[in-house]
Amino acid sequence: AQKVTQAQTEISVVEKEDVTLDCVYETRDTTYYLFWYKQPPSGELVFLIRRNSFDEQNEISGRYSWNFQKSTSSFNFTITASQVVDSAVYFCALSDRGGKLIFGQGTELSVKP
């Protein structure tokens, strides 16, 4: 069965600190996709990134970066120089080719000024 674990329930940092959100997944599929979504206090789910299982290249987008390691079944998310606007719940998710997203329980990030 597929499973996503986000062991960090809550993280609190001070603005400008770097923060890494951990995500560990389980799947028997050889083809799968990994995602990160952001849920700010307003409640919507904002798509951040999608990675397929054949692409282990790390990705950087502005202050955001993602580290995908198949050897440890991890897909971690780092925010560099965090800002108050980064405060949100972040979800890691996994899907197979069928499209069903399996979400982790989320990590609530609080960035204080």
Place this chain on the structure above:
Amino acid sequence: DARVTQTPRHKVTEMGQEVTMRCQPILGHNTVFWYRQTMMQGLELLAYFRNRAPLDDSGMPKDRFSAEMPDATLATLKIQPSEPRDSAVYFCASGPRLSEQYFGPGTRLTVT
């Protein structure tokens, strides 16, 4: 900036009443998903469609929930009769393919 739209954004109803939630997927997207978010269960998939055909609705309580796509621009999720345990935020998502999903703002349902 194309977005998934959902109506209503908030719904308060009494137990036993029928609830209908609507979703307009992004134009051109051929996959539509319904998710439910609760504090206890987190985000869970209820049903999804491709090219308006249901692919999987195993996540839905069959006796009271139904999901349809009358046309390519409208997806509906109905609960009849509603129960307090159905209180949750219901999200619709659409995508150009099964492996890519963009979420709507959600419908917050409260059943008293």
